[in-house]
Amino acid sequence: MAELLKLQQGVILRSQAYDCGVTPEQLRWLLNSNRWRRIHAGVYASFTGPLPFESQVWAAVLRAGRGAVASHRTAAYLDGVCDDPGDVIHVTVPADRHVGSRIDGVRVHYSRHVHRTRHPTRLPPRTRLEETVLDLVDSAPAASEVEAWVTRANQRRLTTPGRIAAALRLRKRIRWRAMLEGMLTDVAAGAHSPLELRHLRRVERAHGLPRGTRQRRVGERRASWIDVDYDEYRLRIELDGRIGHIEEGQFRDRRRDNRATVDGRTVLRYGHADIFGDPCGVAAEQACVLASRGWTGRIRPCGPGCTVAAA
Structure with a gap:
């Protein structure tokens, strides 16, 4: 006993x-x-x-x-x-x-x-952990919760998009399946948070901007990671949640931005209010910087009511 x-x-x-x-x-x-x-x-x-x-x-x-x-x-x-x-x-x-x-x-x-x-x-x-994530996705009342559960499990390196996708294939019925299948592809491409996924979909893809490199490692001795890097146009996008603005994170970001400026790169930094609240305005701002650095493409409206034309 x-x-x-x-x-x-x-x-x-x-x-x-x-x-x-x-x-x-x-x-x-x-x-x-x-x-x-x-x-x-x-x-x-x-x-x-x-x-x-x-x-x-x-x-x-x-x-x-x-x-x-x-x-x-x-x-x-x-x-x-x-x-x-x-x-x-x-x-x-x-x-x-x-x-x-x-x-x-x-x-x-x-x-x-x-x-x-x-x-x-x-x-x-x-x-099993992947089944736990799928159970939480199936019971999630909103798309934002689906994003949060999947990206959190991957961001904490507890699983991989491939393992979740394998578990998903064994389920005949699950809520949010179409969104989840697309999302797992995005996470596998390097987007590690709901903020990054939102930028990828609602800013970059939706407005026809060039595709950036996600989670790019820079530096040798003191390596850091760039959220979205448009290397050809010397533009970097930093997507910061709450943690990125406090204590040591604040100084780490400042040092990284300073190094980028010395190297002749522009850094645009956005938070949740920007990406979730005004993705069209963010897209217009990025397009202006990209165009000034040689991008010859054309930004397109994401749908009715899109503000990129006015911006």
């Missing part, structure tokens, strides 16, 4: 305790003396005090029963895809059975393919 409790982060099923030799009378004594405590029906913690997150996950998985695994945001948190586990524990159980009563603090999902999507070794039991 000690080995089982260690494996399951101090959490145990009533049936497991009986299998280890605990009698019903002993179990009642452990609970009445506050040595153990009840978490869910038939699930107990063998310690007092705060319940660590992994112990909460074990309790939910054990309560959900045969074949249950942590999934969705819970699995994403366990694997480092996100930094906030959310307000409820998500578990997925085989679709051929039903979890009878409601489990406090737990949301139960059902899947016909949980035997395939379950990770073979990680504990607490959970879905």
Whole structure:
């Protein structure tokens, strides 16, 4: 029983305790003396005090029963895809059975393919990382969330676009499929954040601008990465989220921009408000700089109401 409790982060099923030799009378004594405590029906913690997150996950998985695994945001948190586990524990159980009563603090999902999507070794039991991302995409209420989950998993180097695409091919039905397939191609081309994807699609492609090189490494001893580099026209685009504007990031960006200026390059820097709020204005600004540096192409409106002509 000690080995089982260690494996399951101090959490145990009533049936497991009986299998280890605990009698019903002993179990009642452990609970009445506050040595153990009840978490869910038939699930107990063998310690007092705060319940660590992994112990909460074990309790939910054990309560959900045969074949249950942590999934969705819970699995994403366990694997480092996100930094906030959310307000409820998500578990997925085989679709051929039903979890009878409601489990406090737990949301139960059902899947016909949980035997395939379950990770073979990680504990607490959970879905494979690529399947976790696809589950989150399938339940995402908005396109921006789809972008965020996929790019975050790739940006943290937890998976690759190819592995997500391979998992996607095994799913017959999934929400946002068309967007996701195109997005995985973009991420594989070097766009690593929703901001970069938005620039690629809504600024560069939509307005007929030349294709830039993404995530280009520059420098030898102190290497840095350029978000979008139009090397032929000596123009660099830096796309900065919140992190890029604070503390060390602020000085790193300034040094990089200064080096670019010394080398005769122009650096245009944009944030979320620019790329999401005024992609047409950003495209017009970039086109002006590109034209001044030898680009002979012609910017085109992205659709009705596009402001590039006026700009």
